[in-house]
Amino acid sequence: MRTILNVIWLILCGIWLAIGYVLAGIVCFILIITIPFGIASFRMANYALWPFGRTVVRKPGAGAMSLIGNIIWIVVAGWWLAIAHITAGILMCITIIGIPLGIASFKMVPISLLPLGAEIVPSDSPEAAYR
Numbered sequence: 001m002r003t004i005l006n007v008i009w010l011i012l013c014g015i016w017l018a019i020g021y022v023l024a025g026i027v028c029f030i031l032i033i034t035i036p037f038g039i040a041s042f043r044m045a046n047y048a049l050w051p052f053g054r055t056v057v058r059k060p061g062a063g064a065m066s067l068i069g070n071i072i073w074i075v076v077a078g079w080w081l082a083i084a085h086i087t088a089g090i091l092m093c094i095t096i097i098g099i100p101l102g103i104a105s106f107k108m109v110p111i112s113l114l115p116l117g118a119e120i121v122p123s124d125s126p127e128a129a130y131r
Contacts, residue, residue, distance in 0.1 A: 002053040009101050013088040014049050017108075020084055021045035024077040037073055040115040044081075047111070047120045051104050055123045062117030069116040081112040 006014075025041030028034040047054060059066075070078075085108045092102035111118055 005052045005100060005104075006050050009051060009104065010049060012098075012101065013092065013105065014051070017048040017081075017084055017088060017105075018045040020081055021048055024081065027077070034076075036069065036116065037076070040073075041077070043120060044108075044111060044115055048108065051108065053123050054120055056107075056111045057119050057121050059117050059119055066117035070114045073115060074113055078113045078115070082109050085109045085112055 021041050021044045025038040025045065028038035028041055047056075085105045089102040089105035089109075092098035092105060111120075
C-alpha cells in the first residue's frame with residue numbers, strides 16, 4: 001500500500017514540492033554560510049518525493065545553533081514551503097481518495113518550517129518510536 005500511495009503522491013504533487021525544495025537548496029548553496037540549509041533542503045526534497053513509510057524525528061541535542069538556523073530558515077524559505085504543503089494538502093483533501101495524501105502533506109509542514117535538528121527515518125525503525 002505504501003508503494004501505491006507513494007507513486008500517486010509522486011505524480012500528483014511530490015515532484016512539484018521536491019522541485020521547490022531543490023530550488024531552495026540551490027539558493028542556499030550560493031552563500032557558503034547557508035550550506036547546512038541547502039543540505040537540509042535536499043534531504044527534505046528526498047522526503048517530499050517518497051513520504052509514505054518514513055517519519056520525522058527531532059534530535060534532542062540539536063542545540064542553540066539549530067534554533068538560530070531554524071529561525072533564519074523560516075524567514076528565508078520555510079514559510080514558502082509550508083504554504084506549498086498546506087495548499088497541496090487542501091487540494092488533495094478535496095477528494096476522498098486524496099485524503100491520505102493530504103494528511104501526508106500536512107505532516108510535512110513542521111519539517112518545512114523547522115528542518116534543522118530533525119532526522120527523517122523509516123517508520124518502522126527504533127528511532128521512530130521515540131518521536
